[in-house]
Amino acid sequence: MKQNGDGIIGAQTPISPPLGMAEPGQDGTEPGGDPAPPPASPPPAGPRNPWQAPGTGPRRNPGIEDLFRPRRDGPGPKDQRPSGPPPLGPKLFRLPPGLLDGKWLPLALGGVVALWLISTTGHQLSSNQEGIVTTFGKYTGTIGSGLNLTAPWPIQQVRVEDVTSIRRDSVPEGEAEMLMLTGDQSLVDLSYIVRWNIRNLKQYTYQLQDPKGTVIEVAEAAMRASVAEVRLNDVMGGAGRAEIESHVRQRMQSILDAYHSGILIQGVDIKKADPPAKVNDAFQKVQAAQQNANRDMSNAQAYAQQTIAKAEGEAAAFDKVYAQYKLAPEVTRRRMYYATMEQVLSSNDKVIAPQSGVTSYLPLPAIQKKAPDAPQGGGQ
Amino acid sequence: MSDLSFTLGAREKLAAAVLVVAGLLAMTAVVEVPETQQAVVMRLGDPVRVINRYRSGVDYGMTGAGLSLRIPFFETVVRIDRRVLAVDMDKQQVISSDQQRLEVDAYARFRIIDPVKMVRTAGTADKVQEQLSPILNSVLRQGLASHTFQSLLTIERGAMLEQIRAALDQEAREYGAQIIDVRIKRADLPAGTPLDRAFARMEAAREQEATAIRAQGEKQARIIGADAEARAAKIYADAFSKDPAFYDFYRAMESYRTTFANPANKSQTTIVLTPDNDYLRQFRGTKGQ
Numbered sequence: 055m056k057q058n059g060d061g062i063i064g065a066q067t068p069i070s071p072p073l074g075m076a077e078p079g080q081d082g083t084e085p086g087g088d089p090a091p092p093p094a095s096p097p098p099a100g101p102r103n104p105w106q107a108p109g110t111g112p113r114r115n116p117g118i119e120d121l122f123r124p125r126r127d128g129p130g131p132k133d134q135r136p137s138g139p140p141p142l143g144p145k146l147f148r149l150p151p152g153l154l155d156g157k158w159l160p161l162a163l164g165g166v167v168a169l170w171l172i173s174t175t176g177h178q179l180s181s182n183q184e185g186i187v188t189t190f191g192k193y194t195g196t197i198g199s200g201l202n203l204t205a206p207w208p209i210q211q212v213r214v215e216d217v218t219s220i221r222r223d224s225v226p227e228g229e230a231e232m233l234m235l236t237g238d239q240s241l242v243d244l245s246y247i248v249r250w251n252i253r254n255l256k257q258y259t260y261q262l263q264d265p266k267g268t269v270i271e272v273a274e275a276a277m278r279a280s281v282a283e284v285r286l287n288d289v290m291g292g293a294g295r296a297e298i299e300s301h302v303r304q305r306m307q308s309i310l311d312a313y314h315s316g317i318l319i320q321g322v323d324i325k326k327a328d329p330p331a332k333v334n335d336a337f338q339k340v341q342a343a344q345q346n347a348n349r350d351m352s353n354a355q356a357y358a359q360q361t362i363a364k365a366e367g368e369a370a371a372f373d374k375v376y377a378q379y380k381l382a383p384e385v386t387r388r389r390m391y392y393a394t395m396e397q398v399l400s401s402n403d404k405v406i407a408p409q410s411g412v413t414s415y416l417p418l419p420a421i422q423k424k425a426p427d428a429p430q431g432g433g434q
Numbered sequence: 435m436s437d438l439s440f441t442l443g444a445r446e447k448l449a450a451a452v453l454v455v456a457g458l459l460a461m462t463a464v465v466e467v468p469e470t471q472q473a474v475v476m477r478l479g480d481p482v483r484v485i486n487r488y489r490s491g492v493d494y495g496m497t498g499a500g501l502s503l504r505i506p507f508f509e510t511v512v513r514i515d516r517r518v519l520a521v522d523m524d525k526q527q528v529i530s531s532d533q534q535r536l537e538v539d540a541y542a543r544f545r546i547i548d549p550v551k552m553v554r555t556a557g558t559a560d561k562v563q564e565q566l567s568p569i570l571n572s573v574l575r576q577g578l579a580s581h582t583f584q585s586l587l588t589i590e591r592g593a594m595l596e597q598i599r600a601a602l603d604q605e606a607r608e609y610g611a612q613i614i615d616v617r618i619k620r621a622d623l624p625a626g627t628p629l630d631r632a633f634a635r636m637e638a639a640r641e642q643e644a645t646a647i648r649a650q651g652e653k654q655a656r657i658i659g660a661d662a663e664a665r666a667a668k669i670y671a672d673a674f675s676k677d678p679a680f681y682d683f684y685r686a687m688e689s690y691r692t693t694f695a696n697p698a699n700k701s702q703t704t705i706v707l708t709p710d711n712d713y714l715r716q717f718r719g720t721k722g723q
Contacts, residue, residue, distance in 0.1 A: 191468035192500030235587055235621060240636050241629075260469045260494055263517040271520075271541055275617040282587040282621075286636075313518055313543065313614065332633050336640035343644035347651020354655035358662030365666030369673035372684060379680055387683060394687040395713050398694040403704040406714070 174207035182218040184255045187211070196255055213259065217252040220320055223266075225273055233330055234278055240286040243328045246299075248273045248306070249320040257316030265315060269306075273322070276305035289327050299324055462506040467513070469499045474512045474549045481550045482509070488516050488547055514549045515559050518614060521566045527624055528575050534583040535628050539620040542570050542602060548610030555609050562609045566602070570616070573601045586621060 179185055181199040188194060189210050197204075197212065204210040224247050226232045233241045250269055252258045262268050280301040281289055288294030302322045310317045329337045379386045465485065467473045473485040486498040504511065521542040528538050544566065546552050546559060556562045577598040578586060586594075595616050603613040623629045674681040694703060707714060 188469065190501045191466045193469050193494040195495075233622065235623065237587065239584070239587070239632065240639070241623070241632055256494055260516075261518060263515060263519050267520070268518075268543075271619055272617070274619045275541075278618070278620060309615070309617070329636070330633065333636045333640065336637040336644075339644045340640050340647065343647040343651075347647050347654070350651040350655040351658065354658035358658050361659075361662040361666045362669070365669040369669045372673050372681070373676075375684060376677060376680060379677075383680075387680075390684070390687050392713075394690050398690050399705060399713070401695045401697075405704055405706045406709060407706055408709055 171206055174210075175203055175205065177202045177204060177212050177214070179214060182216050183214050184217045184252075185212040185214040186255060186259050188213070193256065193260070215252065215255055215259070217255055220249050220251050221266075223248045223250075223270055223273070224325070225270060225277070231331060234281045236281055236286045236289055237283055238285045241330050242281065242286055242289050243326065243330050244277070244281065244289070244324065245326045246273075246277060246302075247323045247325055249323070250317055251320060252316060253318035254316030257314050259316075261314050261316060265317060268310070268313065268315060269317060269319075272306050272309045273302070276302045276309065277322070280305060286329075290329070295324050295327060459506055463503055465502045465504050465511050467499050467502060467511075469494055469497070470515065470517055471499075471513045472516045472546070472549050473502075474514065474553050475504055476510045476512060476553075477505070477508055481512075481553055484549050485511075486516065487549060488545060512549075512553055514546050514552060516546070518543050518545050519559060519563065520544075521563055521570055523567055523570050523574070525620075526571060526575070528578040530578060530583040530586055531580055532582045535624050536578070536583065536586060537620070537622045537624045538574065538578065538618060539622075540570065540574055540616060540618045542566065542599075542616045543614045544606055544611045545614060546610055547612045548607075551608075551610030553610075562606075562611055565609060566606055566611070569605045570602055573598050573605070574616075577601070 177185060177197065178201050179197060179199045183199060185197040185202065186193065187197055187204055187210055189205070194210070202212075204212055224245065226245060229245075231243045232245060234244050236242055248269060258265055277298075280298050283301075284294055284298060289298065299322045303319050306319045306322070310319065328334075465473060465475075467486045469486070472487050474481045475483050475485065485502045489497070521544060523540050523542075525537055525539045527535050529535055544562075546562070552559070552562060556565060577594055581594060595618065599613050599616040602616060606613050623632050674685075694705070709718065
C-alpha cells in the first residue's frame with residue numbers, strides 16, 4: 055500500500071473510512087467518512103485501474119477490512135449509499151435475524167430469572183458445612199449437608215459456615231517471647247495453640263460480635279489464670295504441662311459456654327514453655343549441675359561394683375584354698391609357709407645371725423648400702 | 435417495556451404511576467431487622483418502641499427479627515447491635531496492696547439490654563464502648579488495689595473479678611447495657627525494675643537449685659561407695675569367719691608375699707634370721723621336730 059505513494063491514498067481515503075482507520079499515520083489529517091468530494095481529484099498517476107467501473111468516480115482501494123465486511127448489500131459497489139453514515143467498524147458478530155425485534159427480551163429475562171432461582175434456591179452443602187437460613191433477616195432454621203431448597207434470594211438467605219473443621223489459633227502469633235507469671239512469681243516464655251470448632255452454628259452466628267477474637271481473648275485469660283496457679287518447674291515439666299492444657303481447655307469451655315458462644319474447644323496444646331532468654335544461663339547451670347551430679351553418681355556406682363567384685367573374688371579364692379586345707383591341714387599349711395618364705399627370702403638379702411645383743415643391728419644400714427653393689431655377696 | 439406503555443391509555447398510565455408510588459411507600463413502611471440487631475423506632479426523634487429487643491431465654495426466630503412496619507417519614511429506625519460486644523482496655527499499671535506494680539490488660543463483655551435508654555444516653559453502641567472503657571479502668575484499679583500481688587495471680591481472681599463485674603455493671607446499666615463478664619487477659623510485671631528483680635530472683639533460685647543438685651549428687655555418691663564397702667566387708671566376714679585361725683595364716687602369707695616379694699618393688703630388704711627361726715628348722719638338721 056505504501057508503495058502507491060501519498061497522492062493516491064490521499065485522493066482515495068475520503069470515501070473509505072476503514073482504510074483511513076487502518077493507516078491513521080498517513081492520512082490522519084483527512085476527515086474519515088467525509089462525503090464531500092476530495093479536495094483535489096487528479097486522475098490517478100499510475101496506470102488506469104482496469105477494475106474500476108467507468109463513470110463512477112474514483113474508486114477506493116479494497117482494504118483488508120472490506121474483505122471481511124459482511125456484504126449485507128450484496129457484492130455491489132459500496133458507493134450505492136455514499137451519503138449514509140459509514141459503518142463504524144467491521145461487524146464480526148452478527149445477531150441472528152429477528153433478535154433485534156424485541157423477541158429476545160422475554161427470553162433473556164427468563165434466563166435471568168432461572169439463573170436467579172437456581173442460584174438462590176438450591177444450596178449444595180458439603181458434609182462439613184451447615185447453613186443458617188433467614189427469612190427477611192429472621193432466623194428460620196439450620197440446614198445440613200446435601201442439597202437444600204429455600205425460597206429465592208430477597209426472601210430467604212443462607213449463610214454457610216464450615217462447622218466441623220478444626221480451626222487452629224496460635225498464641226502469640228509469630229515467634230515473639232510471651233512472658234507469663236507463674237505461681238512462684240517466676241516468668242515463663244509460653245506459646246500455645248487453641249483448637250476449636252463450631253458446636254452450635256446458630257449461637258455462633260448470632261451471639262457474639264467477634265467470636266474468633268473472643269476465643270483468643272478467653273484463651274489468654276484462661277492460660278494466664280492456669281499458669282499462675284502452678285510453679286515454674288511444673289509448667290516446664292512434662293506432667294504439669296498436660297495438666298495445664300486440660301485445665302485451660304475446661305476453663306475456656308466454661309467461659310465460652312457462659313457466653314452461649316456455640317464454640318467447642320477441642321484442645322489446647324502448649325508449643326513451648328521455656329525460661330526467659332534473659333535467665334537462660336542460670337537454667338543452663340542447673341543442667342550442668344545435674345550432669346555433674348549424675349557423673350559423680352555413676353563414678354560411685356563403678357567403684358561400688360569394683361569393690362564388691364574384688365571382695366567376692368577374694369572370698370571365693372579363700373574358699374577354694376580353705377577347701378583344700380581342710381582335706382590336709384598340716385601339710386597344706388607347711389607347704390604354703392615354705393612356698394611363701396621361699397619367695398620372700400629369695401628376693402631379699404638375708405643375714406643369719408645368732409641373737410647376740412645390740413651389735414648385730416648396728417651395721418644394718420651399712421649392709422643395706424653395700425647390698426646393691428654385691429647383692430648376693432651377703433648370702434650364705 | 436416502553437413499547438408496552440405506548441399501547442396503554444392515559445388512565446392506565448395514571449394507575450400504573452399510583453401503583454409504583456404506593457409500592458415505594460409500602461417499601462419505606464417495611465423495616466427488615468436481622469437477628470443480630472435490635473431496632474429502636476423513633477417517632478419524630480422520640481423512641482416509641484423496640485423491634486427485636488433482647489430478652490434472655492428467648493430463642494432465635496422467636497424474638498421479632500424479620501419484617502416490621504413503621505409509619506413512613508414519621509418514624510425512623512436506629513439499629514443497635516444485639517450481640518455480645520467487647521470493651522477493650524489499654525494496658526495499665528495497677529499497684530497491689532503490698533505496693534507491687536503490675537501491668538494489667540483486661541476486657542469486659544456486655545450486651546445492650548435497654549436500647550431505648552442506650553439511645554437516650556449514649557446514642558450508639560460505639561459510644562457506649564467508649565464510655566465504659568474508662569469506667570472499667572477505674573473499677574479495675576480500685577478492685578485490684580485492695581489485693582496482694584500473690585492473690586492477684588492466683589485463684590482469688592475469680593471472686594475479685596466478680597466484684598469488679600458487679601461494680602462495672604452498676605455503671606453500665608445507666609447506658610442500658612449489661613456487663614456479662616470481666617476477665618484479666620494479662621497480668622505482667624512492668625518492664626524495668628520489677629521485671630529485672632523477677633529475673634534476678636529466678637537466677638538466684640536457679641543457682642541455689644544447682645548447688646543443691648551438686649551436693650545431692652555428692653551425697654548419693656558417698657552413700658553408694660559406703661554401701662559397697664559394707665557389702666564387701668560382709669562378704670569377707672562371711673568367708674573368713676569359717677576358720678579365723680587359717681584366715682590369719684592365709685592372709686599373713688599373702689601379706690608377706692606382697693610386702694617382701696613384690697616384683698614391682700625392687701628395693702631390697704635385708705632380713706636377719708636367727709638360727710632358731712622356724713624356717714631354718716630343717717637347716718639345722720635337728721630331728722624329731
